[in-house]
Amino acid sequence: MFDPFNDRTSREIRNRLSESFVIAIGRLDPAPVQQEAVTLKALFYSRAYRDYIKERMTRYRKVLEQAAAGRISDPKHQAILVWNAGLFFECHEHLEALWLNAEGNERKALQGLIKAAGVFVHRELGRTTAAEKLSPKAVNLLQCYRKQLSFITNMEDLIDALNKNGAGAPKLTGLSHPSSHRSDYLSSIRS
Secondary structure (H helix, E strand, O other), X not given: OOOOOOOHHHHHHHHHHHHHHHHHHHHOOOHXXXXXXXXXXXXXXXXXXXXXXXXXXXXXXXXXXXXXXXXXXXXXXXXXXXXXXXXXXXHHHHHHHHHHHOOHHHHHHHHHHHHHHHHHXXXXXXXXXXXXXXXXXXXXXXXXOHHHHOXXXXXXXXXXXXXXXXXXXXXXXXXXXXXXXXXXXXXXXXX
């Protein structure tokens, strides 16, 4: 079983794939994550590990294709795509890079979104106690600093899901994208 919380190899695979995916989406180039997947498959032969890599790569490809097709280069708008693909750990990692460079209320708002992603990472793996402890912290930050997250238009849906123990993550929607391909962007974040 693939369990990054209790198995060091699972954690290493998850972290390495995620780090290379963050680089790939930042560049809108799948090469970094494709190369990492090849390396990991060569190192780890267990079916559970290989299945995880295969499943993640399928989701990564879809997100990278959507971002490229919609010319979505803004990291905040990319975060919506990553979130909507159910890649909560990767969304956490992607947002963390933004958080490190943010200040003040924007930093706190991003921290709330990072914690929200963490809640859904825990819920996916049946770690309900950890999710229940983290959820109120995420909700508090999201409610206090929601203005800094105005690129997400359905924040209330996210807050509602965080307040319901065991609820699945809602799809996030965005208001607009600076590119001239707004309709492509809107359809890509909703799919």
